[in-house]
Amino acid sequence: MKEKKKTTHAILLITLLILLAYSNTFQSSWQLDDEPNILLNTNLHISELTFEQINRAMRAHPSSPEDNKLYRPLPCLSFGLNWYFGQDKVFGYHFVNITLHIVTAWLLFLTLRLLLRIHYREKKNSHLIYTAALLGALFWALAPIQTQAVTYIVQRMASMAAMFGIAAIYTYLRGRNADNGKQKFFWFFLCLLLFFAALGSKENGFLLLPSFLLIEFAFFRHHITKKQRISLIISVSFILIAAALFVRYGLGHSPFSFSNPVSFLAGYDTRSFTLSERILTEPRILLMYLSQIFLPLADRLSFEHELILSTSLFSPWTTLPAIAIILSLIGGSLIFLKKHPLICFPILFYFLNHVIESTIFPLELVFEHRNYLPSLFLFLPFGVWTAHIIYRAPHATKFHRGTAVICATLFVIISGQATYTRNMAWATEGTLWTDAIKKAPNSARAARYLGKWYQQLGQHEIAYRYLQFSLKKYKNDPSPEYARKTSLNQIGALHYDRHENKKALYYFNKCLDSDQYSTICLRNRVLVFLRLNQPEDALRDAEILIEQYPSSIAYRYLSALASYQTEDFDAALNMLKTIQNPFHDQQVMQLTGLIFFKKKDYKNSLLFLKKAEGLYP
Numbered sequence: 001m002k003e004k005k006k007t008t009h010a011i012l013l014i015t016l017l018i019l020l021a022y023s024n025t026f027q028s029s030w031q032l033d034d035e036p037n038i039l040l041n042t043n044l045h046i047s048e049l050t051f052e053q054i055n056r057a058m059r060a061h062p063s064s065p066e067d068n069k070l071y072r073p074l075p076c077l078s079f080g081l082n083w084y085f086g087q088d089k090v091f092g093y094h095f096v097n098i099t100l101h102i103v104t105a106w107l108l109f110l111t112l113r114l115l116l117r118i119h120y121r122e123k124k125n126s127h128l129i130y131t132a133a134l135l136g137a138l139f140w141a142l143a144p145i146q147t148q149a150v151t152y153i154v155q156r157m158a159s160m161a162a163m164f165g166i167a168a169i170y171t172y173l174r175g176r177n178a179d180n181g182k183q184k185f186f187w188f189f190l191c192l193l194l195f196f197a198a199l200g201s202k203e204n205g206f207l208l209l210p211s212f213l214l215i216e217f218a219f220f221r222h223h224i225t226k227k228q229r230i231s232l233i234i235s236v237s238f239i240l241i242a243a244a245l246f247v248r249y250g251l252g253h254s255p256f257s258f259s260n261p262v263s264f265l266a267g268y269d270t271r272s273f274t275l276s277e278r279i280l281t282e283p284r285i286l287l288m289y290l291s292q293i294f295l296p297l298a299d300r301l302s303f304e305h306e307l308i309l310s311t312s313l314f315s316p317w318t319t320l321p322a323i324a325i326i327l328s329l330i331g332g333s334l335i336f337l338k339k340h341p342l343i344c345f346p347i348l349f350y351f352l353n354h355v356i357e358s359t360i361f362p363l364e365l366v367f368e369h370r371n372y373l374p375s376l377f378l379f380l381p382f383g384v385w386t387a388h389i390i391y392r393a394p395h396a397t398k399f400h401r402g403t404a405v406i407c408a409t410l411f412v413i414i415s416g417q418a419t420y421t422r423n424m425a426w427a428t429e430g431t432l433w434t435d436a437i438k439k440a441p442n443s444a445r446a447a448r449y450l451g452k453w454y455q456q457l458g459q460h461e462i463a464y465r466y467l468q469f470s471l472k473k474y475k476n477d478p479s480p481e482y483a484r485k486t487s488l489n490q491i492g493a494l495h496y497d498r499h500e501n502k503k504a505l506y507y508f509n510k511c512l513d514s515d516q517y518s519t520i521c522l523r524n525r526v527l528v529f530l531r532l533n534q535p536e537d538a539l540r541d542a543e544i545l546i547e548q549y550p551s552s553i554a555y556r557y558l559s560a561l562a563s564y565q566t567e568d569f570d571a572a573l574n575m576l577k578t579i580q581n582p583f584h585d586q587q588v589m590q591l592t593g594l595i596f597f598k599k600k601d602y603k604n605s606l607l608f609l610k611k612a613e614g615l616y617p
Contacts, residue, residue: 018102026091026095034152044080046084074160075156078160079093096156097159108136109134112380132383144301164194172187175188215345218348265362282358285358294378303435304439345380349374349376349377353373444487455490485518489524492506492508492528508524530565539563539566567598
């Protein structure tokens with residue numbers, strides 16, 4: 001009963017402190033990838049809880065809507081349910097994200113406590129184990145670097161993968177520590193389900209399998225026979241193969257290809273860095289992450305970081321020392337893993353779980369949310385060290401113990417305050433990108449999003465300056481050609497808003513000169529052509545869009561609108577008839593009513609216009 005009471009107190013304390021640290025985020029706005037992944041991803045927009053819509057939501061790839069493969073199905077389903085209950089209101093999304101963070105912190109506390117019990121195997125250390133586990137969980141949960149995984153709505157994908165990941169590790173430890181075969185089977189079967197849940201949240205859940213082996217070598221190497229070790233390796237190998245097949249053939253957006261294992265390298269064609277530059281630069285980034293984790297200052301966190309690419313071991317000079325430090329940390333941890341598992345395991349777990357996102361794959365160089373799962377155990381040594389001073393250090397005086405308690409308490413307070421402060425930057429697009437451009441003055445992306453922000457505010461002159469700056473600095477972007485096209489499109493959209501149609505057309509044409517199938521520029525050029533009364537040109541572009549996205553309501557509507565403008569009312573009506581579920585779209589109903597009016601079918605015209613009015617009074 002006493003143990004349950006202590007656990008309840010720990011869970012309540014973790015919950016309270018996380019809610020305080022994240023209390024200013026419930027109305028934080030949508031940001032960056034939230035738009036294509038959630039707001040514009042109509043496959044996610046569940047309106048009825050039917051199997052068809054739920055299944056569609058679990059396959060809602062933002063850039064491949066026609067792909068029928070699962071795409072991070074569990075986070076996508078949760079976004080779909082958020083949409084069902086609250087549409088685009090941010091409160092519900094943040095509520096779920098913070099709840100996931102709280103549950104992950106609870107599971108981390110339980111896992112750390114179990115891990116320490118396995119390590120010490122002494123009942124007399126209960127106070128030390130409890131304190132060390134609680135501090136390790138609190139330090140991790142309140143670290144300000146976690147804000148990008150929690151407050152940035154779309155990064156629920158990363159936080160869900162971590163939640164299922166730590167749950168899988170907990171059940172693995174329970175199974176490993178179970179007394180009989182039935183219990184072992186139950187916990188290991190549950191662990192397997194949680195592993196696939198992590199994998200269904202984000203692909204880096206794949207790294208849980210080698211993490212289990214790391215746990216074996218760190219904490220069970222003295223308690224396993226040679227036969228059991230061989231059985232474990234065979235079991236993990238089979239699961240590894242099953243997981244690889246699941247990722248490759250069951251999930252969309254997979255970097256793996258059995259027929260061409262290096263096919264992912266084609267992604268570097270659109271990047272501003274090469275494979276070798278990425279490999280050389282990442283060690284410096286990993287050390288930067290570690291400094292951000294252990295030095296909880298909000299000012300050191302940003303969505304954008306100005307980095308000098310490492311082009312050789314000596315350029316910049318910090319490249320070789322960074323590689324040497326990381327190799328020393330990994331090598332030293334492998335050597336001393338047997339003797340000091342509580343220190344070496346967290347280090348090895350951290351670098352192991354950065355293998356997918358911080359090595360050879362052509363992802364962007366830096367994102368702070370990538371540390372959410374890898375950093376789970378990093379604060380364990382500090383929790384243990386503090387607890388040792390309080391409970392076991394033979395020469396510790398009351399002063400030493402009091403100092404340890406005060407320092408731990410201050411670190412929790414400082415971390416929580418830094419998290420709260422950092423979350424203020426996420427309040428709006430304006431605050432986030434203003435913060436980003438202060439810390440990375442040459443960021444094309446930050447300038448582009450600030451331009452978009454000021455454009456929405458109607459401050460067109462400021463918006464134009466930022467957008468022109470983003471166009472000038474586009475080569476600094478991780479995806480230069482995409483950045484250039486986006487900047488050209490936004491400048492064109494700015495002119496379109498100001499009814500400067502010829503200037504808008506100039507920028508959309510310039511965008512399409514570099515990519516004739518750019519969806520957003522084609523769509524906007526259709527709008528300009530319609531405004532300039534050039535419906536034939538609008539119809540040509542609309543047909544290209546429909547060819548790319550056959551099920552898109554928006555592009556079929558634009559094609560019908562262009563036909564309507566040419567007074568080919570039958571063609572316009574036939575196009576509208578090809579739209580699935582048209583009666584839920586106000587614009588489609590309105591245009592249908594106008595077509596029937598032009599055809600002098602006033603009865604049907606009135607019927608459809610009333611339907612449009614009912615959808616949007």
